[in-house]
Amino acid sequence: GVSCGHAKPGWRLDHCRRGRGVADLASLKGSGPNGRIVKRDVEAASAVPVAPAPVIAATVSGPGFDEIPHSGMRKTIARRLVKSKATVPHFYLDVEIRMERLLALREQVNQSAPRKISINDFIVKAVAVALRQVPAMNVTWTDTALRQYHEADVCVAVSTDTGLITPVVRNAGGKALSQISADVAKLAGRARDGRLRPEEYQGGSFTISNLGMFGVEQFSAIINPPHAAILAVGATQQKPVVEDGELKAGAVMRCTLSVDHRAVDGALAAQWLAVFKGLMENPLGMLI
Structure with a gap:
């Protein structure tokens, strides 16, 4: 063994680890008398190097434009959506x-509900009940098998400053509208604050993307794998x-269902969509 210059005789290099590793003696240069290796030499050589602070890319301006670097979330979203569109058929x-009955029921419910129920809350409920009634639609794709779920865990797309995220309303089919409303509000707030826990946005089998509040009449969304x-x-x-053969004004909402053809065939998707439409047009059926 080699002494490291401690006052107590018999101390050796392994006493100087300090929980951070041992220096290679051959690489040490002693600063003590006659080049002797002392305590401070070992401590300096054994210290854990401090990683440099990460470089944060700044906005770059040019003639007529600003170049804003991609956030980590935006890169992840881009990678997942490209993969989905390229590999999922x-x-x-x-x-x-027709929305007249649902709008009337919503107005009636909100007269006594502990919190205001939105149209989106009814949509989450209807999607979950339809998944229960057509369980073959409540699936995700894997390379070896279809995974069919016992509960309807519905993801709701939420827009944040850094990108889109899809928190999960667990067991939405078994919850009252007031609880769904509370869950969506809580999850959306946590998503916008960047405070979602992994278990709050991972999982689920079906996603809802609602742009109706922005006045969008109809659009097609990219599937959120798996x-x-x-x-x-x-x-x-x-x-x-x-x-009844007469022309009149009606309240109409358009929905587009994007489906992974590997997991679900057209007839099954059409069956599920018909059930969803029936629940929305006769909303008391989803509350019983």
Whole structure:
């Protein structure tokens, strides 16, 4: 053994580890008398180097533009969406839903509800009940098997300053509208504050993307892997409709279902969409 210059005789190099590793003696240069290796030499050589602070890319301005560096979340979103669109065989189904009964029920419910129920809360509930009634739609794709779920855990797309994230409303089919409303509000708030825990945005089998509040009439969304489907929801609008052979004004909402054809065939997706439409147009059925 080699002494490291401590006052106590018999101390050796392994006493100078300090929990941070031992220096290689051959590389040490002693600063004591006659080049002797002393305590401070070992401590200096054994110290853990401090990593340099990460370089944060700054906004670069040029003639007529500002170049804003991608955030980590934006890079992840881009990578996942490119993979989804390139590798998942999408097909799309459109449906128009009459909303008069749901709007009337919502107005009645909100007269006594502990918190105001939104149209989106009804959509989450209807999606979950439809997944229960058509369980073959409540699946995700893996390379070896379809994974069919016992509960309807529905993801709701939330826009944040750094990108889109999809927190999960667990067991939405078994919850009252007031609880769904509270869950969505809490999760959306935590998402916008960047405080979601992994278990709050991982999992689920189905996603809802609602742009109706922005006045968007209809759009198609990209599937959120490994989910088998995503429902794109547009705004409820007053439109002319034919009812009992007569033309009248009606409240109509358009939805587009994007489906992974590997996991779900067209007939099954159409069956699920018909059930969802029926629940939205006769909303008491989803509350019983």
